[in-house]
Amino acid sequence: MxxxxxxxxxxxxxxxxxxxxxxxxxxxxxxxxxxxxxxxxxxxxxxxxxxxxxxxxxxxxxxxxxxxxxxxxxxxxxxxxxxxxxxxxxxxxxxxxxxxxxxxxxxxxxxxxxxxxxxxxxxxxxxxxxxxHPRCILVRADSGVERLDDLSGLTLQRQAGRAFLAFLEQGGYLEDVRQVPYHNSIAAMVTDPKIAVQAYSVAEPLIAEQQGLEVRTLMVSELGWNxxxxxxxxxxxxxxxxxxxxxxxxxxxxxxxxxxxxxxxxxxxxxxxxxxxxxxxxxxxxxxxxxxxxxxxxxxxxxxxxxxxxxxxxxxxxxxxxxxxxxxxxxxxxxxxxxxxxxxx
Missing domain, CATH: 3.40.190.10 (Periplasmic binding protein-like II)
Structure with a gap:
C-alpha cells in the first residue's frame, strides 16, 4: 500500500x-x-x-x-x-x-x-x-522537463489557491500548463510521463522511487519563492x-x-x-x-x-x-x- x-x-x-x-x-x-x-x-x-x-x-x-x-x-x-x-x-x-x-x-x-x-x-x-522551503514540482525523468520553465504542455496536479502557484503563474512558468486538482497521490505519474505534481522534496521523491519511477525534483525556491x-x-x-x-x-x-x-x-x-x-x-x-x-x-x-x-x-x-x-x-x-x-x- x-x-x-x-x-x-x-x-x-x-x-x-x-x-x-x-x-x-x-x-x-x-x-x-x-x-x-x-x-x-x-x-x-x-x-x-x-x-x-x-x-x-x-x-x-x-x-x-x-x-x-x-x-x-x-x-x-x-x-x-x-x-x-x-x-x-x-x-x-x-x-x-x-x-x-x-x-x-x-x-x-x-x-x-x-x-x-x-x-x-x-x-x-x-x-x-x-x-x-521543500516545495517542488515533481516530474518524470523521461518527461523532457529539466527546469521549471520547461513545463509547457504538461498537466500539473496542484491544490488551487496556494501562494507558490500565484508566484509561478506571475512568472509565466505555468503558461500552456493544464492545471487539475491534486488528489494527494502521484499515481497518475506512473502511467503518464506528461503529468507533474506539486510535492515536497522530503517526501514524494521517495514514493516515486518505491513505485519504480525515475523523477526529477524542481525546487521552487530556486526561482525566488522561498x-x-x-x-x-x-x-x-x-x-x-x-x-x-x-x-x-x-x-x-x-x-x-x-x-x-x-x-x-x-x-x-x-x-x-x-x-x-x-x-x-x-x-x-x-x-x-x-x-x-x-x-x-x-x-x-x-x-x-x-x-x-x-x-x-x-x-x-x-x-x-x-x-x-x-x-x-x-x-x-x-x-x-x-x-x-x-x-x-
Missing part, C-alpha cells in the same frame, strides 16, 4: 483556512500558559515545570522533528518546560488554538504568518527551522507577558533541531508512534536526510533557526505584489522577532 506520507502537503491549504477562520476569537487572546496536560509528550514529573502546548499544522512528520527531539531527549524538561505536542490534521484550526491560548506555540510556514497577520491575527515567528518553513510561532501577547518562557522554548527548539539533524533516530521513533496515518520508518529516515541541506544550506549548524529582516521584507513584498494580501496591510517587522534566538545578539 502506498505510504500516506504524500498527504502531508494538503496541509498548506488547510492551514490557510484555519488562519482565516479565527474571526472574533482574535479579540480575546489570553496570554500566558495553558494548564492543559492531556496528550502530553513528556514524562516530566517536576511540579515546578511550566506546561506548554505546541500545535502542529499537520500530522506529525519530519517537518516537526526538532520539537519531538527536544521532548524525547529531555531538552525542554531541562529548561523547565513540560511540553505537550498537539498533532494537527485536515481540520486543525491553528490560529484558534493560539488565539484562545489552548496552545502557546505552533508550527507553520512563513507565508501563512503573513496571511494570518493580514487577517488581524497576533501571530509572531520566533524561529525558523527550515531555511530553504518562505521559511517549520516556523515556530507564538502570539504578541505571549511575548509581552511571558518572554522567559518564549526564550526557553526557542532555545529548546533550536537545540532540538540541531540534534535531530545529526541523529533523528529517537525523534523519528516518537513521530512514527504519534503519526497514526500510515507513516513508515523508511519515509521518516528519507525525510530527515533531505532536511539537512534545507535547514543548513551553508552546512553551518548555527544557521538553524535563524531569520533575517531581508527575507521577511521580500516575502511580504512578494505576497502584496501577488495580491495575496493587501498592500500595506502587513508590516514585515511585525511578522517575526529574532530577540529570542540564541545566536542573535
Amino acid at each position: 502506498q505510504s500516506p506520507i504524500h498527504f502531508s502537503h494538503a496541509r498548506a491549504s488547510e492551514l490557510t483556512r484555519a488562519w482565516l477562520s479565527v474571526g472574533c476569537l482574535l479579540l480575546f487572546v489570553v496570554p500566558g500558559c495553558s494548564q492543559r496536560t492531556e496528550n502530553k509528550s513528556s514524562d516530566a514529573t517536576d511540579e515546578s515545570a511550566t506546561n506548554v502546548s505546541v500545535q502542529l499544522n499537520w500530522y506529525p512528520e519530519v517537518e516537526h522533528g526538532g520539537v519531538y527531539q527536544s521532548v524525547v531527549d529531555g531538552t525542554y524538561e531541562s529548561l523547565g518546560l513540560r511540553v505537550s505536542i498537539q498533532p494537527g490534521g485536515r481540520a486543525t484550526q491553528v490560529a484558534s488554538e493560539l488565539a484562545t491560548a489552548r496552545s502557546q506555540f505552533a508550527i507553520t510556514n512563513a507565508d501563512d504568518v503573513v496571511l494570518a497577520r493580514s487577517q488581524g491575527a497576533d501571530v509572531v515567528a520566533v524561529m525558523a527551522a527550515v531555511q530553504d 518562505p521559511y518553513s517549520s516556523v515556530l510561532v507564538t502570539t504578541g501577547g505571549m511575548i509581552r507577558e511571558s518572554p522567559e518562557i518564549v526564550r526557553e522554548m526557542v532555545a529548546g527548539t533550536v537545540a532540538g533541531w540541531k540534534a535531530f539533524l545529526k541523529n533523528p533516530e529517537k525523534a523519528n521513533a516518537a513521530i512514527l508512534k504519534a503519526n497514526q496515518h500510515g507513516m513508515t520508518k523508511e519515509a521518516l529516515q528519507f525525510g530527515a536526510e533531505q532536511m539537512i541541506p534545507l535547514a543548513m544550506p551553508s552546512g553551518n549548524p548555527d544557521e538553524v533557526g535563524t531569520m533575517s529582516a531581508e527575507r521577511w521584507e521580500m516575502l511580504v513584498s512578494q505576497m502584496a505584489e501577488l495580491e495575496l494580501v493587501e498592500a500595506d496591510s502587513v508590516k514585515s517587522e511585525d511578522c517575526f522577532t529574532t530577540e529570542f534566538l540564541p545566536s542573535v545578539k
Whole structure:
C-alpha cells in the first residue's frame, strides 16, 4: 500500500483556512500558559515545570522533528518546560488554538504568518527551522522537463489557491500548463510521463522511487519563492507577558533541531508512534536526510533557526505584489522577532 506520507502537503491549504477562520476569537487572546496536560509528550514529573502546548499544522512528520527531539531527549524538561505536542490534521484550526491560548506555540510556514497577520491575527515567528522551503514540482525523468520553465504542455496536479502557484503563474512558468486538482497521490505519474505534481522534496521523491519511477525534483525556491518553513510561532501577547518562557522554548527548539539533524533516530521513533496515518520508518529516515541541506544550506549548524529582516521584507513584498494580501496591510517587522534566538545578539 502506498505510504500516506504524500498527504502531508494538503496541509498548506488547510492551514490557510484555519488562519482565516479565527474571526472574533482574535479579540480575546489570553496570554500566558495553558494548564492543559492531556496528550502530553513528556514524562516530566517536576511540579515546578511550566506546561506548554505546541500545535502542529499537520500530522506529525519530519517537518516537526526538532520539537519531538527536544521532548524525547529531555531538552525542554531541562529548561523547565513540560511540553505537550498537539498533532494537527485536515481540520486543525491553528490560529484558534493560539488565539484562545489552548496552545502557546505552533508550527507553520512563513507565508501563512503573513496571511494570518493580514487577517488581524497576533501571530509572531520566533524561529525558523527550515531555511530553504521543500516545495517542488515533481516530474518524470523521461518527461523532457529539466527546469521549471520547461513545463509547457504538461498537466500539473496542484491544490488551487496556494501562494507558490500565484508566484509561478506571475512568472509565466505555468503558461500552456493544464492545471487539475491534486488528489494527494502521484499515481497518475506512473502511467503518464506528461503529468507533474506539486510535492515536497522530503517526501514524494521517495514514493516515486518505491513505485519504480525515475523523477526529477524542481525546487521552487530556486526561482525566488522561498518562505521559511517549520516556523515556530507564538502570539504578541505571549511575548509581552511571558518572554522567559518564549526564550526557553526557542532555545529548546533550536537545540532540538540541531540534534535531530545529526541523529533523528529517537525523534523519528516518537513521530512514527504519534503519526497514526500510515507513516513508515523508511519515509521518516528519507525525510530527515533531505532536511539537512534545507535547514543548513551553508552546512553551518548555527544557521538553524535563524531569520533575517531581508527575507521577511521580500516575502511580504512578494505576497502584496501577488495580491495575496493587501498592500500595506502587513508590516514585515511585525511578522517575526529574532530577540529570542540564541545566536542573535
